[in-house]
Amino acid sequence: MQATVPADQVSADVRRALEEDVGSGDLTAALVPASQRAVATIICRESAIVCGRPWVDEVLRQVAPGARATWHITDGQRTTPGAKVVEIEGSARELLTAERVCLNFMQTLSAVATKTAAYVDAVRGTRAAILDTRKTIPGLRIAEKYAVRCGGGKNHRMGLYDAILIKENHIAAAGGLTAAFRAAQALKAQVQFIQVEVETLSQLQEALDAGVEMVLLDNMPLETIREAVRMAGGRCSLEISGGVSFETLRPYAETGVDRISVGGLIKDIKAVDFSMRFSDKPVER
Known part of the structure; x- marks a missing residue:
């Protein structure tokens, strides 16, 4: 290990x-x-x-x-x-x-x-990696994220300090998706990655037009995710978050997304x- x-x-x-x-x-x-x-x-x-x-x-x-x-x-x-x-x-x-x-x-x-x-076993053979989230026990985040790696998963950002994830509230407060992303680009050299969360296909298109390289598809139905993969066409990496259960994990992975983040790896054990x-x-x- x-x-x-x-x-x-x-x-x-x-x-x-x-x-x-x-x-x-x-x-x-x-x-x-x-x-x-x-x-x-x-x-x-x-x-x-x-x-x-x-x-x-x-x-x-x-x-x-x-x-x-x-x-x-x-x-x-x-x-x-x-x-x-x-x-x-x-x-x-x-x-x-x-x-x-x-x-x-x-x-x-x-x-x-x-x-x-x-x-990890459930998505084997697809391109999807399994990631954790920040939904951890206070004080044990590093330990629990280590455990995710021991299980064959990958870590998302460790905290608010090492990467940027622009979520719906950030978008609303910053005056729009593109505006928030442009502001984040000024910090690109200081962070591991910049990721933008989208809830609709129109937001996905805006993210693609803005040049976003990492997109988080939040709580999208399976058919919508399939369309998102088609729209992206490999121009950015796609991650699924929300609404994924162990029973639906494989179908979501087979859409062709790159990453699936699962809060339940840590908070529901x-x-x-x-x-x-x-x-x-x-x-x-």
Whole structure:
């Protein structure tokens, strides 16, 4: 898996999570003798794309620096029900404290990666790439967008600072589509891309006439999207957003659009079932 994530961001995510969960100290773990050693095994209870290793490793670095982790399934790989994902040997107290935060990252990020992989598989053989959106959990955007990449998807803009997406409210406030696009062109050298959202074919024609290179087709019916692809004729890249379900995904992809952005990859997920089991036996090496 080639997806990467900034180490300082992972560290910050974990620090916030530990402050929330551990606070001034783990009162229950303190009941275990300080000298007690244990082996903790994280098990996945269902078929899923695993994601979250950098966060688990960082939890261990911050909470259990002497622990040794042996990964059997890593990010971007599919696991089967009951599979051992990682075995961790270390202080029983420290592993008990680390348990819930490790599992929280794993269950959430694996859910995003798993759902993304299903969408990517559904459009395989078409030209359409599956992208995420900015509909993320506050504070976990970089982590969740990493999970999308682990599932085979691609990231849209990270935030409002790295690309321009001119939406309906921008168009209304700026005095029209062409006016908004012309203003955006002055910033072209500073951003990854400039994209314009259109809701009608007449707006699409205006965007084409203005020289827009990336167009977002917002909540258009299937037949209208087919006509939009014909109108564009390859003069710009076309992206679909809104109104796409998993059941309708393939027909939309087969229209010939380049990209399909899906907010549900992140905001509508079901956590993957992970658990951690302890033993006092050493890890076999």
